[in-house]
Amino acid sequence: QQPVQSPQAVILREGEDAVINCSSSKALYSVHWYRQKHGEAPVFLMILLKGGEQKGHEKISASFNEKKQQSSLYLTASQLSYSGTYFCGTEKPGYSTLTFGKGTMLLVSP
Amino acid sequence: SQTIHQWPATLVQPVGSPLSLECTVEGTSNPNLYWYRQAAGRGLQLLFYSVGIGQISSEVPQNLSASRPQDRQFILSSKKLLLSDSGFYLCAWSVPYSGQPQHFGDGTRLSIL
Numbered sequence A: 001q002q003p004v005q006s007p008q009a010v011i012l013r014e015g016e017d018a019v020i021n022c023s024s025s026k027a028l029y030s031v032h033w034y035r036q037k038h039g040e041a042p043v044f045l046m047i048l049l050k051g052g053e054q055k056g057h058e059k060i061s062a063s064f065n066e067k068k069q070q071s072s073l074y075l076t077a078s079q080l081s082y083s084g085t086y087f088c089g090t091e092k093p094g095y096s097t098l099t100f101g102k103g104t105m106l107l108v109s110p
Numbered sequence B: 001s002q003t004i005h006q007w008p009a010t011l012v013q014p015v016g017s018p019l020s021l022e023c024t025v026e027g028t029s030n031p032n033l034y035w036y037r038q039a040a041g042r043g044l045q046l047l048f049y050s051v052g053i054g055q056i057s058s059e060v061p062q063n064l065s066a067s068r069p070q071d072r073q074f075i076l077s078s079k080k081l082l083l084s085d086s087g088f089y090l091c092a093w094s095v096p097y098s099g100q101p102q103h104f105g106d107g108t109r110l111s112i113l
Helices: none
Strands: A004-006 A009-013 A018-023 A030-036 A043-048 A053-057 A060-065 A070-075 A084-091 A104-109 B003-007 B010-013 B019-026 B032-038 B045-052 B055-058 B064-070 B073-078 B087-094 B108-112
Touching (some): A018 A084, A070 A084, B010 B019, B019 B032, B019 B087, B019 B108, B045 B064, B055 B064
Antiparallel strands (some): A004 A018, A084 A104
């Protein structure tokens, strides 16, 4: 079943923070986060494997609450280059396929 | 390092014509391979995935098919295209274990006239 992402869209000014959420109704093995610029392929950001795990990539970090079957992506001090659509992909235990959410469009303006 | 090639980048086809999109991966062995379709402004829909030569799993019933004739080659085909087949087609690969990231090719933008 497709994970639910929220919000659907976010508009920020450069330097502001944002949180993107991803929730699933099924037990998860991992959560993957990708960013897609317009007209381009998705680019891998990070993967979270354990309940409660947090990871970071520059000023982008994420958490994964296994019990709640939820993950959140945190973008701090946003930069213009952060603009794009963010997708979470969820992986069920025993499977090597991902089910992607519908995406969250992020626009960072100067 | 590993690279993934997908071609063509853009394709315009008439309704009812056949289709063949090709994807190859370099620098790795026995990868998992995936075909996704993305409609305009929409999310990623998994069409097919493969864990080995000749092993294809279909996720969505449609008039498309996939084949894996070689370890690092994945082909998406159709005998007769429909208008609804338009979209952005993406090939991806991953190391064949759970919890591994998928890496996408540059995609093929397919328009059906």
